[in-house]
Amino acid sequence: MKKLVNDPANFVPEFMAGVIAANSDLLEAIPEFQLIKRKNVDASKVAIVQGSGSGHEPAHVMAVGPGMLTAACQGPVFAAPPVDACYETIKSVATDAGVLVLVNNYQGDRMAWDMACEMAEAEGIRLKQFIINDDVAVQDSLYTVGRRGVAGNFFVMKACGALAETGASLDEVYAVAERVNANVRTMGLALTSCIPPAKGTPIFDIGDDEMEVGVGIHGEPGRERTKIKPADEITEILYKAVQSDLPFSSGDRVAMMVNGLGGTPPAELYVIYNKAAKLAAETGLTIARNYVGEYCTAIEMAGCSLTMLKLDSQLEELLAAPAQTACRIF
Amino acid sequence: MKKLVNDPANFVPEFMAGVIAANSDLLEAIPEFQLIKRKNVDASKVAIVQGSGSGHEPAHVMAVGPGMLTAACQGPVFAAPPVDACYETIKSVATDAGVLVLVNNYQGDRMAWDMACEMAEAEGIRLKQFIINDDVAVQDSLYTVGRRGVAGNFFVMKACGALAETGASLDEVYAVAERVNANVRTMGLALTSCIPPAKGTPIFDIGDDEMEVGVGIHGEPGRERTKIKPADEITEILYKAVQSDLPFSSGDRVAMMVNGLGGTPPAELYVIYNKAAKLAAETGLTIARNYVGEYCTAIEMAGCSLTMLKLDSQLEELLAAPAQTACRIF
Amino acid sequence: MPTLNVAQIEQTLDVTCDTVIRNEQYFSDLDGLAGDGDFGTSLATGFKVIKAELPGMDKSAVGAMLLKLSMLCSKHVGGSSGPIWGTGFMKAAFVSKGLEEVTYDQLTQMVGAAVEGIMARGGAVRGDKTLLDALIPIHEKMQEMDGSDLGAVLAAVTAEADKAIDETRTLVAHRGRASQVGARSANTPDPGIVGVATILYDWCKHYGVDYKPQAAELAR
């Protein structure tokens, strides 16, 4: 297994310890619950929490900081956090203004957060739960748990985090989560599989000349398996799936994200962005903000996802507001 | 070949077009010379340029921006830029205050920049050249071209860029480059090989259970090939090589960088940082600033490098100064 | 009529721990086919703790022990399995609250309560291709039988779980992560059903109950 790990059982606590060691001015941990929270939580502002499986870094614990999440907990790699970790996360930052619980739409996460929310509400904590489901790869129907929450999650966290900083009410922050989620769409693509450290082997097999279109961020199968195509054709597939779904149409101002899944180097993401920006121009979209890099990974999977968010003036302001997390360049 | 590419011959121009498309407010390109430069160059300030092979993104063209490089050109993947691209890079930003040419110590880069500098000086452009060589993996001797320039390059660019913004003279900026380079050391490690798009096959072969200690950022062989070790032991190897070389000693304030080589996901880099921070504490070092992420990659190689820079108060200020490049989070 | 006391149930749980721990890799591999490959690890992580804490648990009543088990699942089992198995044990614990031993009817009620709890928790119904497709027929079979021969009951419920593997194999999952991959979950076994069947089959072996497995995942 080609990984920088010690005992796989310690992978999550160790990387979280690294995140805290590197950001001790900003963040603190409650290791027992694999929980990272902001220092100095302001009780007058809405707190925003999230928690999901590990392996998606910088989502989710690395998205904690001023203007983003107030706290987050991590489960094992690709598995929802245990119920009591979710509960402690809510409790650790519960403010007078209330807590917004952002849950990506996976049954495991939802059940854990449902139980945690019930427990927290029973103790008188004021909260609202919101479910994020931006993955257009899932062909939704009455008979599934619906679309997955993937990289679009970043925009929900960013907008809610920025609004909460202004002292907005829980209802107002919740309304922004709703608006972002209603206007954001994502589609992913994998060139390779990935290896959860505890499993030690790839999560799925894929041929040397194959790619998985619409892959999930846990390696869940997507819409189809095809031969690898040139980057421009890949971009067209992703763009069309995303663009047509909302749909995004001429005159729209959008935020565009090309998200690396972990094993794809920066230059390749810009090859995708280059084509996606052209396609957006052809549709008549204006890319008001862009994001190229790793925001929601699937361990070391090679591949990318494309996300578009339709903007209004409030969302544009919220995205532009300053924020700070464990991810830094300088 | 599991890559997001079109015709490999267009890989570099296409990703550079993507970088420009994503940063058109900040940067502009001269595509003929695979050159990216800042918009609105201030003629009263020292300009800082660099140029090297592609495949190391965000180094080097993505390090252009206020407080960092003024311009940079890219060669093909892993090959120094042609002489005339280097020459045009100098010319495109030549200021009254002069140009500092930062060259990573590879013979190809050095020869190309030597020729370009001669040509530019012949035209009356004021410049100084500085060679960066932070890679402790190279066992230096009279009979080699010396140590390679690797991730430590980031600190030279950052410190010089920050000082140049203050209006410092060419000699002063050159002196800071010297001081950073004299105090910075790096050692890298690869778990996998990498595939230059034009080559289409891995640059070296490595067993499923092997790692290459001291690897170069072009896949050059390192000090030794061994069985894969746990992350903590890997960190000890890298740390000892770096720490003992300067040496860094008790009481020193340092900047520490854990740099991903392209194929290693963020969480693993924090596992390394977690251990490296402990080792630094044992040595009595204070980590005044830390950097965990991708700064100088080797395409999609899995692995990392560890860099330490011994700080003085001026360097600490320069690292803390604001800067902006094509790499952003928000 | 035979009854089951705390010590007997503890013994069964201990066998269950061994089964889950031994099959960590296999269960995860099954989950990798249409899911995310963590089922085995999630479950095993929790059952390693359960195995270690079982000897020292509160044994004053069946319910007390099962409640502790439920809490350990909430604390140490990630993924969907934490809430599902935690809820199941919790509901069974409520039925057996304060009882030092349980009758066959009470046992059947415990399974029924667990089934209902899991259905309420995750919204799945029969045919959604989840472990409920094993647990629901198991509960029905227990209601049919009179429980005078616990070995016969064990063989019969193992057969129900075994059958469920093959009967649901071609189905498309409607719940859980596997449901989000659409038609591609067809022709893969559901790891939760295989998990339940494997536990029961191991009970058969442990208690010397003769059972011939049918599904490939059991007869390996």
Next chain:
Amino acid sequence: MPTLNVAQIEQTLDVTCDTVIRNEQYFSDLDGLAGDGDFGTSLATGFKVIKAELPGMDKSAVGAMLLKLSMLCSKHVGGSSGPIWGTGFMKAAFVSKGLEEVTYDQLTQMVGAAVEGIMARGGAVRGDKTLLDALIPIHEKMQEMDGSDLGAVLAAVTAEADKAIDETRTLVAHRGRASQVGARSANTPDPGIVGVATILYDWCKHYGVDYKPQAAELAR
């Protein structure tokens, strides 16, 4: 005494383009052994442009054509090879400036000037395991011979380059990227030397000069 005119040299260069383009992958693979695997691509990128521009080049003199070649190397060949080959062609161009044809002695001087230029550019000396270990003995051999039989000269210089592959194989490189890997460059052939030898051997084949290659890299 035979001389070489612009058209004859153009022809030789055209053959060289084909050789370099055909061996792109092979030369890069050799460079991957102790270097960074770009030698073939760097060279081929430039020689593709040279191949295309050769017909339309200024043919007023040997020097004019070679100067253009040198500029194309500076513009289109990345890596160390750009400055090295660019410098070599430039120095040879200076010697042949204004000459519509060159004598054997002038040809020898051109090679000598290229060798000196490359040494000055990269600081390498004989034995550093670079293409100079082929070019220097080639130049010496040309000085020894009288040039009355150009075919014999070609066979003799090809033999020098061929020998250089094996004679330097066990050496540790002292220049270029390969020097930075220390002892690990030993027992790998130098790609630059193999490149020079391959070009010369292809000239032999093109001009019908009989030559039996010795080194494994030529006799493949």
